[in-house]
Each structure stands twice: as C-alpha cells, then as structure tokens.
Amino acid sequence: MTVTDPVDTDQAPQSLGRAAARTLATTTKSVPQMQGISSRWLLKVLPWVEVSGGAYRVNRRLSYSVGDGRVTFTTTGAEVRVIPPELGELAPLRGYDDEDVLTELAARFTQHEYDPGDALVEFGSQADQVFLIAHGKITKVGTGAYGDQTVLGTLADGDYFGETTLIRSDGIWEFTAKAVTTCTVLSLPRDAFDDVLSRSDTLQAHLDAFVAGGSNARNDHGEAEISLASGHDGEPTLPGT
Numbered sequence: 001m002t003v004t005d006p007v008d009t010d011q012a013p014q015s016l017g018r019a020a021a022r023t024l025a026t027t028t029k030s031v032p033q034m035q036g037i038s039s040r041w042l043l044k045v046l047p048w049v050e051v052s053g054g055a056y057r058v059n060r061r062l063s064y065s066v067g068d069g070r071v072t073f074t075t076t077g078a079e080v081r082v083i084p085p086e087l088g089e090l091a092p093l094r095g096y097d098d099e100d101v102l103t104e105l106a107a108r109f110t111q112h113e114y115d116p117g118d119a120l121v122e123f124g125s126q127a128d129q130v131f132l133i134a135h136g137k138i139t140k141v142g143t144g145a146y147g148d149q150t151v152l153g154t155l156a157d158g159d160y161f162g163e164t165t166l167i168r169s170d171g172i173w174e175f176t177a178k179a180v181t182t183c184t185v186l187s188l189p190r191d192a193f194d195d196v197l198s199r200s201d202t203l204q205a206h207l208d209a210f211v212a213g214g215s216n217a218r219n220d221h222g223e224a225e226i227s228l229a230s231g232h233d234g235e236p237t238l239p240g241t
Contacts (some may be wrong), residue, residue, distance in 0.1 A: 066086060071132050072086045073186075080135075080186065081148065084102035087105055088102075090160065090166065093166070094205060098202050101202065105188065110186065113182070114136070114185060115181065116182065120185065123141075123174065124172055127164070128169065130161075130163055130165055130187065131161055131177070131192070132188075133159045133160065134186060136183025137156045138155045138178065140155065140161070140176070141175060142156070142174060165193075167209070
C-alpha cells in the first residue's frame with residue numbers, strides 16, 4: 001500500500017515563476033565606469049593627469065602630551081620638525097605657553113644627520129646649543145668617579161640635552177656626546193634663541209622667573225629636588241627644616 005502526504009495548496013511556491021525569472025534575467029545593468037569609456041560628470045570635472053607612478057598619503061591624527069619627559073616631532077618625508085608646545089619639556093621653558101613664540105623657536109631648529117661614531121659635542125668646548133634627538137641613540141661619555149672615561153648615560157628618541165644654554169652663555173660641555181647609531185638631531189644655537197628672546201617680553205619674563213627660582217635644587221626633569229635622609233644618630237635635622 002502506498003501512502004502520500006496531502007498537498008497544501010495554500011503554501012507559497014518554493015521556486016520562481018517564469019515571469020519573475022525573466023525579470024531577474026533581464027535587469028538593467030550599469031555601464032562600466034572607467035576613464036576610457038565613461039562620460040559621467042565626475043570624469044569631466046576632475047583634472048585627470050597622466051602619471052607613470054604615484055603615492056598615497058594617509059591622513060594621520062597628530063597627538064602629543066606635554067609633560068611626559070620626551071619631545072615629540074612631526075615627520076614629512078625626510079624633514080623632521082619639533083612640535084612647538086613640546087618645547088615645554090625643556091626645563092627653562094616649562095610652563096611657557098605663548099604659542100607664537102614657541103612656534104618661532106621651533107622654526108629656528110636645524111636638522112642634522114650623524115653616523116655611528118660621530119661626535120655631536122666635545123668635552124670642554126663651549127656649550128652654545130640645545131639638542132633634540134628625533135631618532136637614534138647617543139651616549140654621553142665623561143669622567144667617572146675614579147678619573148677614568150665612562151659612559152654617563154644614553155639618550156634616545158625624544159630625549160634632549162643642553163637646555164641650560166638657554167639661561168647661560170658661558171658654560172662648557174662636561175661630556176662628549178657620540179652617536180651610537182645613525183641619528184637625526186635638531187639643534188638650536190644660542191644666538192638664534194637670543195634673537196627670539198630679544199623680541200619677546202613674555203619669554204624674557206619667564207626666563208627671569210626661572211632663574212630667580214633656580215636657587216632651589218632641581219633633578220634631571222626640572223622638578224624640585226627632595227632631600228632624603230637614611231638612618232640617624234641622635235636628633236638629626238629633618239629635610240626641609
């Protein structure tokens with residue numbers, strides 16, 4: 001005996017009818033949009049130029065944070081520039097917010113390239129420049145505790161040295177700075193800084209205030225030095241009293 005399921009005539013069809021299939025097969029297709037065959041308005045408006053090669057430039061969002069202890073730069077091709085507000089990382093300029101003056105100071109920095117082994121400054125020579133390290137690694141070589149030559153420190157991307165030349169012109173380099181790797185460095189000569197300083201009353205007032213408060217000891221980051229004591233005998237004098 002054969003058993004068949006009843007057919008539900010109210011159920012929707014599971015396949016396309018002839019008319020629907022013909023409609024899908026004969027839809028209107030857009031013309032290929034190419035420069036050679038298209039006459040759309042955009043191709044007529046844009047100034048098409050024949051080039052053998054090109055490059056895409058991706059827009060990037062510039063972000064930086066003043067106060068993190070490192071200087072930030074912008075790079076366009078091979079050209080490196082310091083972001084003007086980032087000059088506030090230098091102790092003598094910390095807290096100075098005149099953007100016009102900072103922009104002019106940033107424009108006075110010149111870019112230099114160094115190979116491994118090149119000396120940026122020599123021990124005993126006049127300290128008359130500020131150096132900002134955009135890329136690479138530099139070592140500071142000087143006299144150690146026992147009179148021998150030793151590495152006093154290593155500087156890398158975002159570090160700087162020579163900021164004391166902004167407040168004094170009679171100092172000397174107490175170390176030799178040598179490039180360990182290929183380096184890109186920006187430098188600001190003292191005379192270029194003095195030129196901007198002579199035309200800015202706000203910058204002069206800021207430096208005067210900095211020098212006036214310079215009697216307080218400061219650490220390497222320009223912060224007030226905190227005296228610490230370990231151990232005691234009797235009644236020691238507490239720091240800050």
